[in-house]
Amino acid sequence: xxxxxxxxxxxxxxxxxxxxxxxxxxxxxxxxxxxxxxxxxxxxxxxxxxxxxxxxxxxxxxxxxxxxxxxxxxxxxxxxxxxxxxxxxxxxxxxxxxxxxxxxxxxxxxxxxxxxxxxxxxxxxxxxxxxxxxxxxxxxxxxxxxxxxxxxxxxxxxxxxxxxxxxxxxxxxxxxxxxxxxxxxxxxxxxxxxxxxxxxxxxxxxxxxxxxxxxxxxxxxxxxxxxxxxxxxxxxxxxxxxxxxxxxxxxxxxxxxxxxxxxxxxxxxxxxxxxxxxxxxxxxxxxxxxxxxxxxxxxxxxxxxxxxx
Amino acid sequence: xxxxxxxxxxxxxxxxxxxxxxxxxxxxxxxxxxxxxxxxxxxxxxxxxxxxxxxxxxxxxxxxxxxxxxxxxxxxxxxxxxxxxxxxxxxxxxxxxxxxxxxxxxxxxxxxxxxxxxxxxxxxxxxxxxxxxxxxxxxxxxxxxxxxxxxxxxxxxxxxxxxxxxxxxxxxxxxxxxxxxxxxxxxxxxxxxxxxxxxxxxxxxxxxxxxxxxxxxxxxxxxxxxxxxxxxxxxxxxxxxxxxxxxxxxxxxxxxxxxxxxxxxxxxxxxxxxxxxxxxxxxxxxxxxxxxxxxxxxxxxxxxxxxxx
Numbered sequence: 001x002x003x004x005x006x007x008x009x010x011x012x013x014x015x016x017x018x019x020x021x022x023x024x025x026x027x028x029x030x031x032x033x034x035x036x037x038x039x040x041x042x043x044x045x046x047x048x049x050x051x052x053x054x055x056x057x058x059x060x061x062x063x064x065x066x067x068x069x070x071x072x073x074x075x076x077x078x079x080x081x082x083x084x085x086x087x088x089x090x091x092x093x094x095x096x097x098x099x100x101x102x103x104x105x106x107x108x109x110x111x112x113x114x115x116x117x118x119x120x121x122x123x124x125x126x127x128x129x130x131x132x133x134x135x136x137x138x139x140x141x142x143x144x145x146x147x148x149x150x151x152x153x154x155x156x157x158x159x160x161x162x163x164x165x166x167x168x169x170x171x172x173x174x175x176x177x178x179x180x181x182x183x184x185x186x187x188x189x190x191x192x193x194x195x196x197x198x199x200x201x202x203x204x205x206x207x208x209x210x211x212x213x214x215x216x217x218x219x220x221x222x223x224x225x226x227x228x229x230x231x232x233x234x235x236x237x238x239x240x241x242x243x244x245x246x247x248x249x250x251x252x253x254x255x256x257x258x259x260x261x262x263x264x265x266x267x268x269x270x271x272x273x274x275x276x277x278x279x280x281x282x283x284x285x286x287x288x289x290x291x292x293x294x295x296x297x298x299x300x301x302x303x304x305x306x307x308x309x
Numbered sequence: 310x311x312x313x314x315x316x317x318x319x320x321x322x323x324x325x326x327x328x329x330x331x332x333x334x335x336x337x338x339x340x341x342x343x344x345x346x347x348x349x350x351x352x353x354x355x356x357x358x359x360x361x362x363x364x365x366x367x368x369x370x371x372x373x374x375x376x377x378x379x380x381x382x383x384x385x386x387x388x389x390x391x392x393x394x395x396x397x398x399x400x401x402x403x404x405x406x407x408x409x410x411x412x413x414x415x416x417x418x419x420x421x422x423x424x425x426x427x428x429x430x431x432x433x434x435x436x437x438x439x440x441x442x443x444x445x446x447x448x449x450x451x452x453x454x455x456x457x458x459x460x461x462x463x464x465x466x467x468x469x470x471x472x473x474x475x476x477x478x479x480x481x482x483x484x485x486x487x488x489x490x491x492x493x494x495x496x497x498x499x500x501x502x503x504x505x506x507x508x509x510x511x512x513x514x515x516x517x518x519x520x521x522x523x524x525x526x527x528x529x530x531x532x533x534x535x536x537x538x539x540x541x542x543x544x545x546x547x548x549x550x551x552x553x554x555x556x557x558x559x560x561x562x563x564x565x566x567x568x569x570x571x572x573x574x575x576x577x578x579x580x581x582x583x584x585x586x587x588x589x590x591x592x593x594x595x596x597x598x599x600x601x602x603x604x605x606x607x608x609x610x611x612x613x614x615x616x617x618x
Contacts, residue, residue: 130542150538185536195532195540198523203545205584206519208605213576214507215608223504224612227494229459231504232612233439236512238547240613244606247599254598258588265585267522272581275514276574279567289563290556296517297553299524303533303541304549 001175005073007033009097011086012077013047013056014246016102016132018141020075020180021052027147028179035067038138046138065093073176076101079252084112091120099124100173104132104196104249105256106154106189114157114164125165125173126154128192129182130200136246144181151182158190197260199303201253202268204242205261211243310484316342318380318406320395322356322365323555325411325441326386327450329489330361336456337488344376347447355447374402382485385410388561393421400429408433409482413441413505413558414565415463415498423466423473434474434482435463437501438491439509445555453490460491467499506569508612510562511577513551514570520552 008024010017013036024030036053038044044056057064068074074095076083080103087109090099099122103109106126113124131149133140153174155163163170174184187195214220214236224231254261278288317333319326322345333339345362347353353365366373377383383404385392389412396418399408408431412418415435422433440458442449462483464472472479483493496504523529523545533540563570587597 130540133543148538150536150540152540183537185538185540187532191528191532195529198526198529199540199545200542203519203548206515206581207544207548208602208609209577209580209584210512210515211609211612212601212605213573213580214612215605217507219500220504220507221611223496223500227459228492229457229494230613231439231459231461231494232508234442235516235551236508237613238550239512239516240609241547242544243609244602244604247602247606250602251595251598254588254594262585262588264522265581265588268518269578269581269585271518271522272515272574272578275518276571276578279563279571279574285563286560289560292521293517293553293556293559295553296521296524297556300517300520300549300552302530303520303523304539304546 001172002028002030002179005030005032007035007071008073008075009035009037009068009071010053010075010077011037011068012082013038013043013053013138014077015135015137015140015142016129016145017075017077018047018050018052018138019143019145020077020102021047022141022143023146023180026143027181035071037064037068043138050138050141052138052141069093069095072097074099076103079103079246079249080105080109080256081252084109087112087116087122087124091116091122094120095122097123098169098172100127100176102127102129102132104128104200105253106192107157108256110154110157110189123166123169125170126189127173127177128152128154128196129177129180134242134245136249146177147181149182150185151177151180152185152187152192153177154189154192155186156188159188161188193257194260197257198264201257201261202264204245204250205265206268207240207243210236211240214240310481311337311339311488314339314341314381316344316380317382317384318344318346318377319362319384319386320346320377321386321391322347322352322362322447323386324444324446324449324451325438325454326384327356327359327361327447328452328454329384329386329411330356331450331452332455332489335452336490344380346373346377352447359447359450361447361450378402378404381406383408385412388412388555388558389414389418389565390561393418396421396425396431396433400425400431403429404431406432407478407481409436409485411436411438411441413437413509414562415501416466417565419463419466419498432475432478434479435498436482436486437461437463437505438486438489443551443554445558455486456490458491459494460486460489461494461496461501462486463498463501464495465497468497470497502566503569506566507573510566510570511573513554513559514574515577516549516552519545520549523549 034053035055037057039059047056129151131145343362344364346366356365438460440454
């Protein structure tokens with residue numbers, strides 16, 4: 001699919017956008033033009049210096065519109081609320097290229113897309129490549145960020161709906177992400193948001209809470225600084241890695257998936273309350289503990305494990 | 310220090326014990342005898358097959374006592390309650406070699422050591438090498454498990470106490486762990502248990518809670534299995550890695566550090582309740598969210614970061 005493209009425009013070139021540009025050129029061997037749109041001159045310079053795009057425009061540049069209109073594939077690499085704003089812009093411009101994106105919440109966005117189709121039928125096929133990290137900005141770019149990772153493609157709004165995307169465009173976007181190196185899984189927007197609130201959104205918040213309660217303990221931070229190397233094992237290191245990821249991106253995620261995230265956080269709250277009760281009140285916690293840990297390990301393995309991996 | 314040893318006995322050869330045997334031979338170039346004590350024939354066979362120790366005894370073997378008594382350094386690689394039992398045994402045997410261990414809770418253990426000194430002054434210098442993982446058993450052994458990691462050495466019971474270990478033995482045990490490849494940090498047992506409850510013990514439980522609430526959602530597990538690769542990003546993968554670690558080891562940790570662990574879990578509970586309140590009630594969460602995430606990132610960096618690393 002990629003070999004048939006002449007000009008790919010990446011709107012928003014942070015970690016995800018720059019890494020995608022790199023994969024396009026180096027993994028998918030794309031020979032056409034890559035243009036990028038960024039907000040800051042610093043990012044513009046960085047991307048030019050590293051030759052990650054052939055042309056880089058500031059989002060305020062009057063050349064943005066003609067550049068976008070010239071592209072045959074537009075990939076949006078913006079936080080979800082900004083993506084929705086851009087979608088309105090594209091409808092206004094009557095952009096006729098193929099559009100895909102990389103947002104982590106889908107329902108609100110996909111609902112907008114569908115309601116705007118009465119005005120102009122944008123050729124949009126939503127995607128969520130699950131490979132972001134706690135790093136933001138173009139400087140964080142990773143050469144093989146997308147390789148062998150999962151890309152969820154949204155083919156309907158709710159599970160009970162029929163697939164409502166243009167079949168041809170859907171196939172093209174699936175082929176695009178495959179050629180970038182990803183594995184594809186189709187989901188409806190509603191199910192996506194529910195699943196991802198448990199598998200990504202709530203865990204991000206829980207990671208931030210963990211960093212916050214430790215960070216507030218002055219004596220721990222003091223001792224940590226006194227030590228030759230930080231007093232943290234691999235477990236904590238991993239658990240707080242994603243703490244305090246890009247606040248704007250996460251604010252958008254929370255605003256657009258609040259109900260699901262609250263449900264996941266409340267499940268977590270309930271289990272935490274239960275564990276605190278057990279440890280506080282039960283004199284003989286041994287039987288409970290062995291059962292609970294063993295079950296937790298089974299759950300962990302069932303989330304991790306997949307014979308197809 | 311290691312070059313002066315003739316016979317090192319490792320009592321308990323799981324992940325930590327086998328990896329230590331490997332480091333002793335390969336990193337510290339120890340030329341003397343390594344003997345190991347294990348509980349199961351399976352472990353015994355595995356360790357013999359991989360030549361990780363020169364002799365391996367089952368803990369029920371009558372040769373265990375003469376073997377231990379022959380060693381000039383005994384390293385205990387058992388869960389903390391079992392370590393306490395063994396300490397009593399060693400006092401009973403009047404073991405005169407140097408003793409160190411690898412337990413993750415210290416106060417109860419170090420208090421026992423000190424109270425037993427009236428009966429027999431065991432040459433014990435407690436250590437907590439912070440490099441365990443979710444893997445247990447000798448099969449999990451890692452060649453460079455200890456390299457450049459932190460080893461906390463306990464030199465007193467409470468912060469206000471004077472250093473009460475035999476200076477010569479303390480220096481020897483510090484030298485031992487250094488020669489294994491570790492960085493050393495001295496702490497009192499009380500402070501150790503407080504810090505580690507926040508930096509290791511509570512995070513382990515929080516990881517298990519996360520795996521548990523996700524694992525109970527049948528629809529998520531079902532969709533996860535349908536997907537070509539599991540629907541989990543790197544964030545969750547890292548956050549649940551340590552879920553359901555060895556239940557016996559963790560039961561011992563909880564029993565011996567319950568007060569501190571409960572305090573850490575309650576801090577976490579309080580912050581979680583606060584976040585749920587904010588998301589549930591506040592219509593304009595933007596300002597709060599940016600502040601909270603930015604602060605969380607600063608905290609994260611202060612826990613991670615250490616210019617000396």
